Amino acid sequence: QMQLVESGGGLVQTGDSLKLSCAASGHTSPIFAMGWFRQAPGQERQLISSINWSDGYTYYVDSVKGRCTISRDNAKNTVYLQMNNLKPEDTAIYYCAGRIRPGSLRWNRQDNYWGQGTQVTVSS
DSSP states (O other): OEEEEEEOOEEEETTOOEEEEEEEEESOTTOOEEEEEEEOTTSOOEEEEEEETTTOOEEEOGGGTTTEEEEEEGGGTEEEEEEOSOOGGGOEEEEEEEESSSSOTTTOGGGOEEOOOEEEEEEO
16 A cells, blocks of 8 residues: 655646645555646546656656656655646646556556645636
8 A cells, every 4th residue: 555645735826836745655665656647627637747766757748848847756755746837727636646566657547546635726
């Protein structure tokens, strides 16, 4: 079992920045990958960014490329998402996800571990 605890959400204005954090505990050896999903009201939960723990390979959905940076601290078993130039359409609940088994965060969600979610609201 892996436990994930997110922090860093909040209410900001258009153009502001936020940094989300997600700390993993429990079964963390090894971590295969971690990432961030978001879900807006009435929409499906979408993977927006992920990072492979072993080699640092990263993925970004087109809508956040150039505005978001995912990073990891292996010693702290923590993943971060720096979000810049936030827009109202970024408003959603952001969920941290982690995997200890090889596979896709996006396509093999049944094996993902999930955080409780943190609300990000961007006002215009």
